[in-house]
């Protein structure tokens with residue numbers, strides 16, 4: 021059974037249709053990339069899946085349960101985590117606290133006001149380990165809002181992967197990173213999503229074709245193709261709508 | 274019964290229009306700058322006090338012009354040297370700043386004019402009953418208040434829709450950044466809007482002072498009600514502010530004029546609560562008694578069921 | 590262990606304070622401080638830690654207080670038999686219930702909507718309190734007597750100093766509890782929701798539920814403060830739950846500094862002192878308070894504590910010495926300037942012909958007096974302006990990480 025199913029999904033703001041009748045199935049363990057020109061609706065699609073927006077019509081099933089129009093926190097608790105294209109962190113909390121907060125729910129602390137965080141050994145150890153992994157250990161006590169842009173992107177990624185969710189949605193995780201930083205981030209993503217399901221929006225075609233098992237192409241809110249990378253490369257409609265100019269050059273920002 | 278209704282309506286209209294004069298300025302300021310000016314009613318109070326002091330020397334009519342201008346200039350200065358500085362610390366800091374300002378203005382008024390009520394009166398020419406209905410007088414001054422308020426709204430409406438500056442202001446409300454890009458001096462527009470908004474509040478104070486009495490607590494009395502109005506009407510909506518002002522003005526006026534209460538309701542239902550019980554007060558409430566709390570009740574209900582207000586566009 | 594030591598020292602200080610301040614007046618000020626500290630800390634749970642700006646926090650203080658007075662009356666009438674030491678708990682529980690009810694609909698959103706609901710509810714309850722006479726006692730309020738009920742190890746709380754120990758004990762417990770709350774998952778998530786409610790939902794937390802928990806906690810501790818007030822003053826009136834009290838607690842927390850746990854404590858201590866001391870010397874102290882508040886918002890957005898904390902970097906760099914001289918050079922004309930303004934304000938306000946300020950005597954209608962004061966004000970202002978560049982320079986140096994050694 022598919023882990024995630026989008027059925028006839030549509031979203032419109034006022035009269036403008038942003039997502040039009042999208043159908044998509046993601047299998048457990050799949051690494052799926054969504055590509056498409058600017059303004060195609062990729063982020064909007066993520067917002068629908070993760071509960072940030074209500075759907076206009078259609079349905080979204082996660083592990084067989086409908087999740088459309090549920091609150092983000094309910095969806096998150098079912099095991100679906102995400103990152104944001106526009107950095108979305110807790111600016112006044114320290115980097116350490118940002119990561120620790122992201123771990124809290126998955127480690128069963130819920131709304132506890134009777135346990136002290138300082139005494140939560142397992143929680144703190146995992147936070148430290150994760151800080152190491154995202155390369156922010158040296159910055160752990162800085163307010164997150166004061167990090168450099170690329171560091172904030174790393175933190176954004178860290179918050180998304182912290183809970184160890186079954187399915188992870190990453191919206192342009194390496195945009196704005198330098199080449200080395202991006203390489204590290206990709207390696208990290210590969211590592212933490214091993215055995216998990218990943219959907220990723222990314223403009224860097226090298227990364228996309230390197231990582232993805234399957235690729236969907238979204239143009240004007242419609243999926244015009246969804247296939248394995250080699251087929252996507254050869255697909256004339258994709259060539260025409262989107263890839264023609266981008267693929268040969270390879271690396272773009 | 275009928276004459277009660279008529280007079281209640283007229284009085285409600287006077288209050289409602291007066292409230293709108295405050296609420297319109299507050300709304301303009303909010304929609305442009307995102308600041309809910311807690312001190313707005315304090316500028317209204319300053320209007321009344323300035324007019325009182327000026328009228329001691331010149332009589333009412335020059336004060337009617339001078340006092341609002343003075344208040345507006347003061348408001349613009351507050352924006353320029355106070356609010357603009359606080360702006361970078363965020364909206365909460367701005368709200369707290371205006372809150373502190375309200376506190377400060379009340380103290381300053383007590384310093385300069387004392388705690389006692391001032392004998393600020395309407396001009397003698399308007400001191401006659403305009404008409405008498407069922408043996409009750411309707412003072413000419415109240416008609417004058419209605420006239421001034423309506424004249425102001427027409428002027429405001431004209432400025433906002435027909436003039437260049439009005440169109441810039443409207444654009445600044447919806448797209449604050451683009452207007453800056455077009456080369457307009459947004460900080461200057463902000464200062465002007467703040468000045469005009471507070472000036473309107475001052476004018477409201479000038480004409481309300483003689484009727485609602487001029488005392489240091491007058492800002493407190495009206496301040497939170499004006500807040501209630503802009504929130505009920507929907508933050509940033511002028512039409513909403515107008516409807517909510519009239520609604521609250523009329524509601525309060527009817528409630529005060531009526532002599533109905535819980536006992537009547539209970540009688541009508543055929544229930545009686547005569548046992549001795551701490552909640553007995555509730556069964557004895559009358560409408561005039563609860564008139565002062567009606568706006569707040571309405572506010573809480575609106576915010577629970579329709580947080581963006583009656584005419585609100587913003588999903589805050 | 591350092592933190593543990595801080596708490597021990599705190600406990601020792603509050604036990605020892607009445608040994609140094611023995612007069613009736615100072616004990617009564619200490620009692621007020623204890624109450625204000627609990628109240629201001631409970632307020633900061635909302636604003637500083639949870640990002641909820643409330644204009645109606647007195648509601649929970651007042652409702653808790655009224656319930657506590659009724660409990661006192663119940664003890665007096667023999668309806669209940671428990672020690673007065675537990676009265677603050679009664680207030681706390683009632684504050685908690687009230688907060689649970691009101692929070693259930695007001696914590697949907699933070700920001701302006703929350704602020705407006707708190708304002709509306711505050712006005713609503715303050716106005717209702719004048720109508721519902723049997724519970725709130727109308728204009729006169731409700732009074733009780735704290736000396737009934739079983740004595741507590743020989744204490745019958747007839748004297749203020751006994752009340753001090755009760756208030757101080759509750760203050761200590763409440764402060765500790767509120768501090769510990771900040772160290773729990775719910776407390777930390779309150780900060781997270783303050784910073785970014787949306788992202789909090791994407792890590793599994795309902796922002797609304799997180800706010801509600803803080804809100805209820807805050808109502809509980811505000812109620813405890815109200816209960817302490819009831820024990821201390823034995824009377825509650827509409828004053829205690831209206832907008833003035835709500836505004837006061839905002840003032841205390843803000844002037845103290847919202848971003849620090851200790852901020853509201855400092856704010857409560859400073860403002861209570863100012864209230865009692867200034868109101869002793871001048872009737873205009875509220876005016877000065879207002880000016881101070883507005884200046885704080887403008888120039889010290891992080892409050893007094895924030896100002897102190899600004900010196901952490903120079904301190905760690907060992908360069909705090911650099912600041913001492915410029916501070917003195919600036920603060921002397923600054924103080925003279927402020928005092929000369931105060932003198933003019935007081936003189937203008939004074940109705941007597943001879944006006945005495947800080948031992949100097951002025952003729953309040955005389956041109957000479959005014960001239961002298963204006964000259965002093967102008968002179969000190971110029972001196973103040975002149976001293977500022979040096980101060981700025983010193984500040985930059987004290988905060989520069991490597992300049993000192995390399996030169």
Ligand SMILES: Nc1ncnc2c1ncn2[C@@H]1O[C@H](COP(=O)(O)OP(=O)(O)OP(=O)(O)O)[C@@H](O)[C@H]1O
Pocket residue numbers: 033038056057058059060061062063064065105
């Ligand atoms: N809340 C909204 N209201 C109205 N229009 C919106 C809203 N959110 C997105 N849109 C519109 O929907 C379209 C798709 O936006 P979206 O952010 O999903 O694109 P995208 O594919 O992620 O683009 P990019 O590659 O630039 O990130 C855009 O035209 C945008 O203006």
Ligand SMILES: [Mg+2]
Pocket residue numbers: 062063064105191
């Ligand atoms: Mg996008």
